[in-house]
Amino acid sequence: MILAQITDLHLTEPGRPVYGRYDTEAAVTACIRALNRLQPRPDAVLITGDLVHDGTPAQYRNLLRLLDELEIPWYPMVGNHDSRPAFREVLGDRFADLWEGEFIQFTFDLGPLRVIALDTLDEGFHTPAFCDQRLSWLKAELAGAGDRPVILALHQPPFATGLDWLDGGGTGWAEGLRALVAAHDNVRIVLCGHVHRSIDRLWAGTLASVCPSTCYQAWLDLEHQRAGFVMEPPAIRLLVWDGEEIVSHLQPLVEAGPAWEAIAPDVLKRLMDHVARTGVLPKDINSRERGL
Numbered sequence: 432m433i434l435a436q437i438t439d440l441h442l443t444e445p446g447r448p449v450y451g452r453y454d455t456e457a458a459v460t461a462c463i464r465a466l467n468r469l470q471p472r473p474d475a476v477l478i479t480g481d482l483v484h485d486g487t488p489a490q491y492r493n494l495l496r497l498l499d500e501l502e503i504p505w506y507p508m509v510g511n512h513d514s515r516p517a518f519r520e521v522l523g524d525r526f527a528d529l530w531e532g533e534f535i536q537f538t539f540d541l542g543p544l545r546v547i548a549l550d551t552l553d554e555g556f557h558t559p560a561f562c563d564q565r566l567s568w569l570k571a572e573l574a575g576a577g578d579r580p581v582i583l584a585l586h587q588p589p590f591a592t593g594l595d596w597l598d599g600g601g602t603g604w605a606e607g608l609r610a611l612v613a614a615h616d617n618v619r620i621v622l623c624g625h626v627h628r629s630i631d632r633l634w635a636g637t638l639a640s641v642c643p644s645t646c647y648q649a650w651l652d653l654e655h656q657r658a659g660f661v662m663e664p665p666a667i668r669l670l671v672w673d674g675e676e677i678v679s680h681l682q683p684l685v686e687a688g689p690a691w692e693a694i695a696p697d698v699l700k701r702l703m704d705h706v707a708r709t710g711v712l713p714k715d716i717n718s719r720e721r722g723l
């Protein structure tokens with residue numbers, strides 16, 4: 432069972448680069464091609480917000496046009512750059528079952544896993560919100576999950592990442608969330624976006640993990656706290672259920688050239704048979720291989 436996470440697409444209208452310099456449409460297209468090429472195919476793709484840059488219907492129409500090429504079921508969440516009315520106007524028919532009252536939040540199952548996507552958008556603000564209504568909804572969803580392992584997703588990380596301009600108004604908004612998650616030890620991982628970097632922290636007794644964006648990344652300037660972005664590689668995250676826990680793989684989307692085989696397949700087979708028998712992998716593969 433594999434869930435792919437992509438985040439912070441910041442798509443614009445066709446032909447208009449973000450900040451006048453970054454072609455997010457090309458980045459989204461490259462990301463979709465990479466997802467379609469994956470073997471094995473992920474069972475679903477979760478997009479953890481900032482689907483578009485300015486929250487306009489035209490941008491959501493462009494998003495839908497591009498994502499129609501994705502050959503894997505996908506689930507869109509909202510982030511601080513999104514707008515619920517425009518989202519509903521364009522994606523409303525396709526994703527009518529993703530609404531929960533006024534919010535765009537939903538739950539779905541992937542094999543034994545339950546994925547809960549929480550809406551933290553505070554319309555008109557970059558800072559997040561988690562109100563009583565959303566708290567009640569999440570409480571009910573977590574109760575409904577029973578003992579199932581849960582992946583919880585939200586756009587803004589509920590912890591301070593150390594990048595002050597992206598952390599915004601502190602973590603007071605997430606205190607109720609923290610208590611709720613801490614009371615459920617089946618929440619195996621908390622997936623976030625927003626910060627455009629790979630960041631992990633233990634939080635509320637679980638792992639909270641920020642995925643890099645599919646486009647530009649945030650400038651890691653911990654000393655001077657300058658606000659900016661940088662052309663570091665985009666990435667996707669693959670979350671693989673191994674039957675007991677979630678294994679998280681971060682895959683940069685860069686042209687890295689072809690992989691090369693370090694060990695010939697027939698030698699590898701003998702080595703793996705040897706490991707299975709003895710529990711050890713010889714260091715000197717060439718000389719030991721002759722005697723295996």
Ligand SMILES: [Fe+2]
Pocket residue numbers: 439441481510512625626627
């Ligand atoms: Fe973003």
